[in-house]
Amino acid sequence: MAFLEVEDLKVHFPIKGGIFGRTIDHVRAVDGVSLSLEKGKTYGLVGESGSGKTTTGRAIIGLEKATAGTVTFDGQDITNLKNKSDVRKDVQMIFQDPYSSLNPKKRVLDIVSEPLRNYENLTKKEERIRVQELMELVGLSPESILKYPHEFSGGQRQRIGIARAVALKPKLIIADEPVSALDVSVQAQVLNFMQDIQEELDLTYLFIGHDLGVIKHMCDNIGIMYRGRYVEEGSTEEIFTNPQHIYTKRLVAAIPDIDPKNREAQRQFRQEVKTEYEQSFNDYFDEEGLAYQLQPVTETHRVALPEKG
Numbered sequence: 445m446a447f448l449e450v451e452d453l454k455v456h457f458p459i460k461g462g463i464f465g466r467t468i469d470h471v472r473a474v475d476g477v478s479l480s481l482e483k484g485k486t487y488g489l490v491g492e493s494g495s496g497k498t499t500t501g502r503a504i505i506g507l508e509k510a511t512a513g514t515v516t517f518d519g520q521d522i523t524n525l526k527n528k529s530d531v532r533k534d535v536q537m538i539f540q541d542p543y544s545s546l547n548p549k550k551r552v553l554d555i556v557s558e559p560l561r562n563y564e565n566l567t568k569k570e571e572r573i574r575v576q577e578l579m580e581l582v583g584l585s586p587e588s589i590l591k592y593p594h595e596f597s598g599g600q601r602q603r604i605g606i607a608r609a610v611a612l613k614p615k616l617i618i619a620d621e622p623v624s625a626l627d628v629s630v631q632a633q634v635l636n637f638m639q640d641i642q643e644e645l646d647l648t649y650l651f652i653g654h655d656l657g658v659i660k661h662m663c664d665n666i667g668i669m670y671r672g673r674y675v676e677e678g679s680t681e682e683i684f685t686n687p688q689h690i691y692t693k694r695l696v697a698a699i700p701d702i703d704p705k706n707r708e709a710q711r712q713f714r715q716e717v718k719t720e721y722e723q724s725f726n727d728y729f730d731e732e733g734l735a736y737q738l739q740p741v742t743e744t745h746r747v748a749l750p751e752k753g
């Protein structure tokens with residue numbers, strides 16, 4: 445069994461709404477996702493906005509209740525665990541927006557030591573030393589522990605978010621679009637840094653993103669999501685050299701290739717993909733299924749549904 449094994453995960457949210465003339469009572473945010481992630485590797489979840497990536501990550505860590513399916517982590521079934529504290533220590537999340545995920549009223553010392561306070565019984569002095577060490581690990585000065593989030597750049601703030609995530613020496617990190625809110629010039633720095641600490645701290649990553657260029661750089665395997673389901677899964681090499689599903693082909697075709705030698709081949713590939721898309725895309729998705737995966741204008745509730753018998 446792999447380090448993280450997700451089997452047929454479903455997360456359905458109750459809603460009241462209508463679409464295509466149907467009345468629906470739930471949205472299938474995640475509708476049958478399975479994945480295996482080996483220790484020390486990086487698995488990418490890709491898809492457009494609303495495809496269910498974040499909900500998948502949140503359900504794995506227990507922030508969202510699974511309607512059906514199982515999540516096994518390090519040999520332990522962690523699906524809908526009542527006592528989440530063990531998992532929370534070993535599985536941490538890095539969030540998309542370093543601007544909003546750090547409390548602006550708190551100093552870095554308090555932000556980064558929060559998980560330590562929840563799980564470890566350290567004296568104030570030990571805590572301070574640990575946070576200073578973590579600052580050094582993420583390439584910030586030990587003195588920066590007394591500053592507030594607004595005193596840092598976007599890339600530095602994401603480093604603080606990473607310091608908080610690794611404070612308890614987790615085994616798995618779910619990184620939810622960790623660089624999409626950053627300038628392109630800073631993205632590469634943060635990604636390379638994440639790769640460096642992956643080795644140093646023996647981390648396994650579930651990396652959520654919509655930018656295939658970033659995913660290619662980071663991941664060993666990739667699952668492509670579309671409206672709550674996988675359309676394709678494979679090694680990064682397979683997905684990029686031989687995409688099968690038209691949706692994947694569109695994503696791959698949209699990556700700019702700056703090498704002038706490839707320009708003509710890329711133009712041709714784009715044209716082929718466009719034609720195939722126009723001819724066949726709707727064949728892949730039936731209206732009945734889609735009605736539950738699109739997000740209509742509705743009233744929503746933040747509780748996941750148990751699966752109907």
Ligand SMILES: Nc1ncnc2c1ncn2[C@@H]1O[C@H](COP(=O)(O)OP(=O)(O)OP(=O)(O)O)[C@@H](O)[C@H]1O
Pocket residue numbers: 457458459471472473474491492493494495496497498499500654737738739744745746747
């Ligand atoms: N608590 C909730 N109640 C109702 N619907 C929800 C809830 N959370 C998510 N959804 C819906 O589930 C679907 C999947 O959302 P999710 O955030 O997982 O997608 P995503 O692929 O991560 O998108 P993004 O890239 O924009 O973050 C969307 O249609 C979303 O509106």
